Amino acid sequence: MTIMKIRGIQKSFNEQQILQNAEMDIKHNSRFGLVGNNGAGKTTLANIIYGSITPDKGMIDTFNNNMNIGYLKQSTEYSIHELENPFSLAENGLFELSSHLGLNKDVDWVDPDWEKLSGGEKLKISLASIWASRPELLILDEPTNHLDLQGVEWLIDEIKTFKGAVIIISHDRYFLDRTVTEIIEIEDGTTNLFHGNYTAYRKEKEKLYEIQLHQYGIQQKHKQQIEQQMANLKNWSEKAHRDSTKQEGYKEYYRMKAKKMDNQIKSKMKRLNQELEKNEVKPPKEEAAVRFEFQDSRKRGKRILEARDLSKFFGSRCLFEKSHFYMNHGESMALLGTNGSGKTTLIKILLGEDTPSSGEVWVSETVRIGYLSQDVSDLPPDKTALEYTGLTDRESIGRARTIFANIGLHEEKLTVPISYLSLGERTRIKLVMMLLDEIDLLILDEPTNHLDLASRESLEKTLMDFQGSILVVSHDVYFIEKISEKLLLIDNGKISRKEFGMKEFNNQKSSPNLSSKKKEEQLMVVQNEINAIVGRLSFMNKDESGYEELDNVLAELLKKKRELI
Structure with a gap:
């Protein structure tokens, strides 16, 4: 049953036409993914459907004039005052929903200390309150930004069982693949319908x-x-x-x-x-080419940072304690942990912006660190992008303009105040600041937040070719599967280094665990094989025939041993 018909929607802002002909039929059980480049008009269309923006032309016909629409906006600046009465929502399961999302903090719903909550915690409360209001139509604008993996999986399961229509604006390919059955693409102000999930849409395109x-x-x-x-x-x-x-x-x-x-x-x-x-057949439109190009990293020593007996407490609350880990030059690591486990705090300690309660962190003096935070609200709103770079000489400004153009910020975007730019465009400004420096270690906190799909894929390729070291926090499963070779896992108050990436981590979670006895048996067999090969190699020279092959077998066995341990 169709619950909403949208026809011929047009909308302009300051003489710039955003939407020219937006059309869609929303059925009771629709699962739409709304995609398009930054600035294509996705959020504008969402606001028109919600009723907070009036279109210049076109019509929206709803089956039920009193339709309850739940709208999660694309922002971390949620306010507790925007929520309905939390006690009435509690009857619909608000507190239980918050718990499912991994929000374990005690919240004073009468007088909450909203400022002390993280972006992820604010999002979880807002998402839970929208869900608890029992909407007939859900509009979720970048719902996985700031959600940890537990929250993302919960949201995927809830969308599958939700008795209503869902429109999702997202650049998270993994999330779209798991949740939607149709894609609405906005290109040049016009909507195009594709059947299937995001991967099917890309193949069809x-x-x-x-x-x-x-x-x-x-x-x-x-x-x-x-x-x-x-x-x-x-x-x-x-x-x-x-x-x-x-x-x-x-x-x-x-x-x-x-x-x-x-x-x-x-x-x-x-x-x-x-x-x-x-x-007439017009030439097919090329997708916008986005290029991220980091300067070649200077060669460094093998180990670039190490933590010994690291602990951090806030009052009686323990984030992590007695943890030891290290990072070598050229490694790409993903930092995993639930919201509130201490990921952002650990990053601040590594950057020297916070101190541990006990233990120590050593960072090589020769390492240049570039840090991309997930917060884009700290950019000066009155400055232009070029002014923010602080560059004054002609050559450096010219290079900066080229980099801005390569990542999709053209001249007209460089001469307006940053406050006029979208969240995705502000994220790109931060990336440019890192591209201008010769960086050895990139610390990236949700780097794909607000980036469109073309930019995400381009950033992936660049980071895979980056010669320095990478430590990344991200909810984008596809992104960290491609980027990470090693993991730093915060779990049960401990930080541990894992000698495998996100793909292996997910495979381990989905496959049944080996019994302890079977693991011990396999470990014994592998260790015997290692001992035998080490013995053979000890009697051989490096240039001798067969040495290299045995050495490779040994490396594989050592890897297998680490996985079993």
Whole structure:
């Protein structure tokens, strides 16, 4: 059953048209993913559907005029005062929902200390309150920003069982793949419908691109053939005109011949224009190319940081204690832990902005650290992007302009105050500041928040080629699966280093655990094999035939041993 019809929606801001023709039919059980580049109009359309913005043209027809719409906005600046009476919501399971989301802190609902809550905790309370209000239509704008993996999995399960329609604006490919069955793409102000999840949408887009490119190629070849024919006729016509003025007795013949050819040219031109007007195939639109290019990292010593017996307490509350870990040059690590486990606090300790309660952290003096925080509200709102760089010499400003252009911030965005820019554009400004420096260690706190899909994929490729070290906190499962080779896991008050990445971590979680006895047996077998190979290698020289092959086998066995441990 269709609960809402949207037709011919148009919306402009300051003479810039954002939406030209937005259309969609929302059914009772619809699961839409709303995608498009930053600034395409996704949030504008969401606000129009919600009723907080009025369209310039078009209509929205709802089956129920009193439809309850729950709208989670794209912001960390949620306010407890925007929530309905929490006690009435409690009857609908607000506190239970908050618990499912992993919000274990005691919240004073009558007079909450809202400022002390993190962005993730505010989002969880807002999300839980929206859910508890029992909406018929849910609009979720970047709902996984600031959610930990536990919260994301809970939200995926809830959306699957939700008895109503859902519209999700998200750049989280993993989340979209797990939750939506249709994609609405906004491109050039117009909506296009694709059936399937995000991966199916990308495949269909690529197929349509190839088809259009092929048809465009055929059309261009046909056009060139007609134009070549017209060029030949034109040459013959010009020759006939010249001959008609030279050869006595044949002037009329050549004049008629030239006129006939002129008519043929006009006829072919008319047919070509009619054909193009009726069946013209335009060249397929190239996706915006986004390039992140970090400076080559300078070579450093092997170990760049190490923590010994690290502990952090806030009053009687323990985040982590007696933890030891290290990081080597060139390693890519993902920092995992639930909201409130201490990820942001650990980053502050590594940056020297906070001190541990006990223990110590050693960071190499020669390491240059670049830090991207998830908060984009700390940028000066009145400054322009160029002013914020602080650059004054012509050469550096020129390089900065090039980098800005490479990541999709063109000249018109560089000369307006930062307050006029979207959250995604502000994130890009922060990335540019890091790109301008020669960085050895990148510490990235939710780097894909507010970045569109093309930018996320470009950032992935760049980080995979980055020669320095990376420590990343992210809820984007696809992103950290590609980036991470090692993990730092905060669990049960301990920080531990894991010798595998996110993919292996997820595989371990999804596969049944081996019994302790079976693990011990396998470990014994692997250790015996290691001992045998070490013994053989001790009698061989490095340049001897077979040494390298045995050395590789040993490396695999050591890796297997670490996994078993």
